[in-house]
Amino acid sequence: xxxxxxxxxxxxxxxxxxxxxxxxxxxxxxxxxxxxxxxxxxxxxxxxxxxxxxxxxxxxxxxxx
Numbered sequence: 001x002x003x004x005x006x007x008x009x010x011x012x013x014x015x016x017x018x019x020x021x022x023x024x025x026x027x028x029x030x031x032x033x034x035x036x037x038x039x040x041x042x043x044x045x046x047x048x049x050x051x052x053x054x055x056x057x058x059x060x061x062x063x064x065x
Contacts, residue, residue: 003010
């Protein structure tokens with residue numbers, strides 16, 4: 001394992017693992033929203049829950065912690 005071979009990288013590797021969890025949450029939410037878009041057939045009829053991209057990212061990041 002990389003952390004055993006290079007212990008000085010442990011803090012960076014920990015942060016990368018946290019980032020991975022956050023990005024996975026964002027991607028899951030994007031897939032969910034894409035499915036909702038496919039179901040409605042038009043971006044003009046998007047659900048009110050979509051909100052803005054910035055709000056989506058904040059909400060997703062909070063959920064993944």
